[in-house]
Amino acid sequence: QSVLTQPPSVSGAPGQRVTISCTGSSSNIGAGYDVHWYQQLPGTAPKLLIYGNSNRPSGVPDRFSGSKSGTSASLAITGLQAEDEADYYCQSYDSSLREVFGGGTKLTVL
């Protein structure tokens, strides 16, 4: 069980907006540490989607955005597309465990 909690699954119809939460504690997100997000398409390696809470690497569409508040962070995807169907992971620093990933969220595009 990860110290960063994500919902196991979320879903949305094409064109809709979905959000994925990542809830931590005072030893990680709540301590002020930034959150990064990764997208893992089926059968492939994870890809960096958002870093430093809200920054997009070059090439990542602006449909993807991130935010952080208190002990939680969120990934929002607008204009949902079929190719967004993937697993999404948050990552942060934990004062005890150092590098930690969330348990992952499976996004289904209906």
Place this chain on the structure above:
Amino acid sequence: QLQLQESGPGLVKPSETLSLTCTVSGGSISSSSYYWGWIRQPPGKGLEWIGSIYYSGSTYYNPSLKSRVTISVDTSKNQFSLKLSSVTAADTAVYYCARNFDYGGNSVFPLDYWGQGTLVTVSS
């Protein structure tokens, strides 16, 4: 374009040592702006950070694996390696190597380049 490639045995016997190497091409492993990590993913499960290393040799390990993990770097070959001892079936996973880059923020360095991953099965 930076590329990372994992290599090593795909089958390891219980109680033995898992050994993998990550070869970096298209860039130098000897840069103070990056460190290099190993992450694993058991079949059907989530990601688990194993450990990381700077080109200087400084290492950081997951506390839950620390007693069994050794990560080393060979700058002359532009490679870094993972050894995981006393493996059990629970160590069966896809093992990824990846690059962490210094984004200038307050957290772990994000992983911007990943290898394709290699499946290691622990079985007799």
